[in-house]
Amino acid sequence: MRTIVDRLQALSKVIAEICRISGTPGASIGVLHEDRVIYTHNYGYRNVESSIPPDENTIYHIASLSKSFTAVSIAILVEEGKLSWDTPVRDILPDFKHVNSTINDEATILDFMSHRTGLAPKNMLWLHEYAGVELRRNETLRMVSYLETVFDFRKRWLYSNWGYAVADQIIQRLSGQSWGTFLAHRVLEPLGLNRTVTEHSSKIENVARAYMALSDGTPYHLPRPSVEDGVIMEGAVGVQSSVADLLTYAQKVMQAADDQSSRNTTSTDGSPLKQVSTLLENHINLSPEPSELERSYALGWIRTTLPGPLGTVGLNPMYVEAMPLVGKGLKKPQLVYHHQGSLIDYLCSIHLIPSSRSAIVVLTNSMSNNDAADWLGQLLLETVLDNPEPNDYVELARKSVETSNKLWSQMAEELEDLRIPDTPVRELSDYVGSYYNVVKDWHMEVWVEEGKLYMCHQDDRKQFYHLEHYNYDTFTWLLTRDQTAQRGLFPVTRTEYYILAFGQSEDGQIDHVLWKHDPSVPEGETFKRLSGSASEKGLPLLASKGKQNVLGAKG
Numbered sequence: 001m002r003t004i005v006d007r008l009q010a011l012s013k014v015i016a017e018i019c020r021i022s023g024t025p026g027a028s029i030g031v032l033h034e035d036r037v038i039y040t041h042n043y044g045y046r047n048v049e050s051s052i053p054p055d056e057n058t059i060y061h062i063a064s065l066s067k068s069f070t071a072v073s074i075a076i077l078v079e080e081g082k083l084s085w086d087t088p089v090r091d092i093l094p095d096f097k098h099v100n101s102t103i104n105d106e107a108t109i110l111d112f113m114s115h116r117t118g119l120a121p122k123n124m125l126w127l128h129e130y131a132g133v134e135l136r137r138n139e140t141l142r143m144v145s146y147l148e149t150v151f152d153f154r155k156r157w158l159y160s161n162w163g164y165a166v167a168d169q170i171i172q173r174l175s176g177q178s179w180g181t182f183l184a185h186r187v188l189e190p191l192g193l194n195r196t197v198t199e200h201s202s203k204i205e206n207v208a209r210a211y212m213a214l215s216d217g218t219p220y221h222l223p224r225p226s227v228e229d230g231v232i233m234e235g236a237v238g239v240q241s242s243v244a245d246l247l248t249y250a251q252k253v254m255q256a257a258d259d260q261s262s263r264n265t266t267s268t269d270g271s272p273l274k275q276v277s278t279l280l281e282n283h284i285n286l287s288p289e290p291s292e293l294e295r296s297y298a299l300g301w302i303r304t305t306l307p308g309p310l311g312t313v314g315l316n317p318m319y320v321e322a323m324p325l326v327g328k329g330l331k332k333p334q335l336v337y338h339h340q341g342s343l344i345d346y347l348c349s350i351h352l353i354p355s356s357r358s359a360i361v362v363l364t365n366s367m368s369n370n371d372a373a374d375w376l377g378q379l380l381l382e383t384v385l386d387n388p389e390p391n392d393y394v395e396l397a398r399k400s401v402e403t404s405n406k407l408w409s410q411m412a413e414e415l416e417d418l419r420i421p422d423t424p425v426r427e428l429s430d431y432v433g434s435y436y437n438v439v440k441d442w443h444m445e446v447w448v449e450e451g452k453l454y455m456c457h458q459d460d461r462k463q464f465y466h467l468e469h470y471n472y473d474t475f476t477w478l479l480t481r482d483q484t485a486q487r488g489l490f491p492v493t494r495t496e497y498y499i500l501a502f503g504q505s506e507d508g509q510i511d512h513v514l515w516k517h518d519p520s521v522p523e524g525e526t527f528k529r530l531s532g533s534a535s536e537k538g539l540p541l542l543a544s545k546g547k548q549n550v551l552g553a554k555g
């Protein structure tokens with residue numbers, strides 16, 4: 001009978017093939033089993049241009065895997081009595097003032113970090129081109145205070161990064177330190193995670209370069225994400241780490257969980273990990289529909305009892321009709337903690353099997369044409385479990401890439417099918433102006449130059465989009481997959497996202513624009529026009545900034 005290490009070593013060609021299919025230039029994987037690291041391996045290049053391979057100490061951005069670190073930091077403050085899990089957020093952060101009185105008065109940090117507030121995610125109002133951000137950190141509470149209520153409070157799970165942005169505000173308020181400083185001194189250093197950081201530094205070596213896959217899988221080099229300590233969404237996606245460190249972290253989490261459970265306590269001697277039962281327990285089911293086997297959210301971890309679907313917060317659910325059942329050949333149910341991370345240029349996954357003290361970590365340096373890190377994590381998980389009926393992950397990778405690429409052409413076809421031909425259009429100057437959200441901290445600028453209509457966000461004229469007339473007062477700005485990759489944009493494959501519908505006031509003048517940027521708010525968000533042309537505001541015109549390729553990479 002083959003050993004677990006034999007089974008893992010036999011996957012080498014399969015893993016390389018999934019990376020090739022997906023458009024993943026570099027990957028690092030590691031497996032912990034029965035409380036010890038039994039396997040690490042690396043594929044491709046951390047730096048494609050210089051042909052430098054990664055290793056188990058290569059640093060990658062870990063995106064939403066950061067959430068569990070932020071939750072650990074909150075747990076320390078709870079253990080110290082700085083707050084309780086039941087403390088309303090407004091008692092700590094008085095600038096949090098939500099229009100929904102129930103959320104305003106009762107929402108706790110546990111509600112926010114378990115994604116059960118029911119508030120809209122609005123990811124596209126903070127994400128910017130080239131993995132940048134469009135808002136300042138001090139605008140977090142103003143944004144959260146106006147998020148629409150999509151579901152009743154504590155009734156439904158709705159994944160959102162904003163809850164962990166609130167958490168990093170609380171950490172700073174109660175500790176007197178920045179989120180990154182607190183995390184470094186109170187969590188990372190005590191755990192010995194010397195290759196885990198929260199800021200960019202040219203002094204740090206062995207860092208994976210950032211890429212995004214073109215439609216044919218070719219890696220396109222991009223800047224690394226700008227989120228770090230002191231930047232908005234730091235608590236949600238701001239950690240960078242390595243396979244070796246994350247395996248150590250997973251080991252320490254499971255050890256602390258067992259210790260605190262066996263002694264019925266909330267702390268472990270010599271460990272910064274506190275309140276671990278609260279960090280890992282079920283706080284809300286992922287689906288309102290009843291299920292025999294658990295699928296729930298803890299704090300920075302998803303709990304799934306196998307057999308069941310994984311990859312819940314990864315990208316693959318966009319590219320398959322239904323996620324495959326993992327562990328369908330197992331003799332008995334198996335609880336797994338897991339999470340995926342996706343940030344422009346990086347995809348990653350982590351899976352814990354507490355019953356055998358096992359962990360699987362996958363880090364990659366590309367936003368590929370599917371979620372390669374998720375498929376690889378599931379493949380390794382089924383191998384560790386020695387599942388006799390594993391899924392065909394090469395085929396899943398191939399089909400998800402095909403679907404991913406088809407979605408872009410399908411959006412173009414759908415737009416053409418729904419277009420009403422030969423409709424009148426106003427003078428383009430009628431649409432010119434600045435269109436703001438309710439709290440006036442995010443806006444799009446619309447202007448005319450050389451007989452064409454353009455749009456940018458937050459007055460960033462370097463990153464602009466040509467608005468093509470669609471019908472009546474509606475315009476489109478649809479991109480291709482390759483144009484999206486070259487601009488470092490998140491690969492949104494919903495047609496309505498690329499439509500702007502201008503509207504008029506009672507006197508017939510254009511005074512707002514409707515944008516359906518958040519699928520949880522199907523009616524879209526209205527942005528009100530507050531000013532006239534760019535020249536009237538004293539802003540430089542597009543030509544004076546140096547023209548960029550409107551639909552592709554910067555020229």
